[in-house]
Amino acid sequence: MLDHQTLLYLGLDVVIAIALLALMRWAYELWSSIDSDDQLAGKDNFAYGISIAGSLLALSIVLWSAAERASGDDYLSRAMQMLVYGLVGFVLIKVGRWAHDRLILNRFNKRDEILKKNISVALVDAASSLATALIIRSVLLWSEGFNINSGIAIITGFVIALAVMLVTTRLMERRFARDNQNDSMQDTLVLGQLALAVQHGGYLIGTAFAATAASHMLTYQGQAYITNLLVWLGVGVLFTLLTVMLSRLTKAFILRGIDCAKEVDHQHNVGVASIDASLTIGMALILSGLIA
Numbered sequence: 001m002l003d004h005q006t007l008l009y010l011g012l013d014v015v016i017a018i019a020l021l022a023l024m025r026w027a028y029e030l031w032s033s034i035d036s037d038d039q040l041a042g043k044d045n046f047a048y049g050i051s052i053a054g055s056l057l058a059l060s061i062v063l064w065s066a067a068e069r070a071s072g073d074d075y076l077s078r079a080m081q082m083l084v085y086g087l088v089g090f091v092l093i094k095v096g097r098w099a100h101d102r103l104i105l106n107r108f109n110k111r112d113e114i115l116k117k118n119i120s121v122a123l124v125d126a127a128s129s130l131a132t133a134l135i136i137r138s139v140l141l142w143s144e145g146f147n148i149n150s151g152i153a154i155i156t157g158f159v160i161a162l163a164v165m166l167v168t169t170r171l172m173e174r175r176f177a178r179d180n181q182n183d184s185m186q187d188t189l190v191l192g193q194l195a196l197a198v199q200h201g202g203y204l205i206g207t208a209f210a211a212t213a214a215s216h217m218l219t220y221q222g223q224a225y226i227t228n229l230l231v232w233l234g235v236g237v238l239f240t241l242l243t244v245m246l247s248r249l250t251k252a253f254i255l256r257g258i259d260c261a262k263e264v265d266h267q268h269n270v271g272v273a274s275i276d277a278s279l280t281i282g283m284a285l286i287l288s289g290l291i292a
Contacts, residue, residue, distance in 0.1 A: 009075030013082050017063045020086045024059050027094060028052055032111050039115075047114045047122035054126025055093060058133035062089030065137040081146050088151070089136055092158045096132040097125070099162055104128075104169050107186040120189050120197035127201030128165055131208035135161040138212035139232075142220055149222030156229045160236050164211045167240055168203050179261040188265075195264045195273035202277020203244070209284035210243040211236035216291050239287060246287070247280040254279065 028051075029036040039048040066085035070078040101110045105124065113121040139157030143150040176185040176196075188196055214235035221227065251260060260276060263269035 009078060012075065012079045013067060016079060016083050016086060017060075017067075020063065020083075020090055021056055021059060024055055024090060024093075025052060027090075028055055031094065034111075034115070043117075045115070045117050047117045047119045050119060050122040051114055051125045054122075054129040055097070057126075058093050058129035059086070059090055061130070061133040061137050062086065062093070062140070065089075065140040069140050084146075085140065085154075088154060089133070092136060092154070093129055093132060096158060096161065097129060100125075100128045100132075100165060103162070104166050105186055105189075107184065108190045113190060118190070118192055120192050120194050123194075123197040123201050124189060124204070127204040131165055131204040132158065132161040134205070134208040135164065135211050135236075138215045142215040142218075143222075144220050145222065147222075152225055153220070153222075153228060156225070156232060159229065160211060160214075160232045161208065163233055164207050164236050164240050165204055167237055168207045168244075169200070171241075171244060172200055172203060175261075176265065180265055193265075193268060195268045195270045198270055199264055199273040199276050202274075202280050206247070206277070206280035206282075206284040207240040207243055209281065209288055210239035213239045213288050213291055216288070239284075243280060243284045243287060246283045247276075250279050250283060251276060 025036065034048070035042075036048070036052070039045040040052075063082070063086050066082050066089065069085060070081040108121070110121055110125060114125070136154060136157050139153055139160075143153040173185045176188070177183060180188075185196065185200070189200075211232075214232040217235060218228070218231050255272065255275065258272065260272055263272040264276065
């Protein structure tokens with residue numbers, strides 16, 4: 001049976017989690033200067049809801065990891081770790097969204113597109129938040145201790161997440177331009193191409209899972225900052241490329257006879273895009289499991 005102290009710890013953690021999730025919604029509204037109640041209930045802006053949902057789920061993934069990661073002799077120290085890791089994850093998710101908008105999908109204004117109810121942009125935005133959270137989760141569970149070294153490890157994971165998303169997006173843009181007479185993938189997302197958004201979102205999440213492979217290959221060394229960063233980055237990019245290649249190979253067999261580029265890019269076939277996304281995520285999970 002659960003003792004009194006354990007029940008108190010669990011209750012405190014639940015309160016912390018709910019408070020941080022509420023803070024995430026409030027911060028989203030403050031950051032974007034948007035009345036969320038009006039967007040969600042007044043204007044029925046599905047894109048806005050999808051974007052917030054991505055942030056909330058991303059923070060929940062970080063809190064899930066923090067709850068698993070927290071250790072200590074008493075419930076107060078463990079709850080404090082939960083709070084600190086949750087706040088760090090909260091900040092990194094917000095900063096990650098900002099960096100993604102400025103560095104990766106930098107050809108349009110995400111806020112304006114979401115206010116225009118652009119579901120395609122919202123889906124990619126949500127996927128980028130989830131990808132960031134998945135890599136932060138793997139670094140949280142890989143690192144040891146509750147100190148400055150583990151904090152630097154988490155920031156390292158954040159940098160890796162951005163690098164992986166940048167590589168994935170640029171590869172997708174290159175493929176899209178090649179198959180569409182040098183058209184811009186980002187401009188097409190602005191036009192509301194839902195199939196392309198589903199495909200790209202799957203690639204972001206899949207390669208995030210692939211990047212976590214480093215946690216199975218690298219022994220944690222608290223003060224080996226440069227080594228940790230370079231190995232995680234190298235393995236992350238390597239497995240990102242491997243995941244993309246294997247998913248394309250798998251797609252060639254499973255969707256044999258179907259021109260995926262034509263179906264997704266020109267005919268906006270969300271079904272084919274969903275299969276493509278699932279194969280990318282699936283191959284990343286299989287690769288990660290093989291080296292675990």
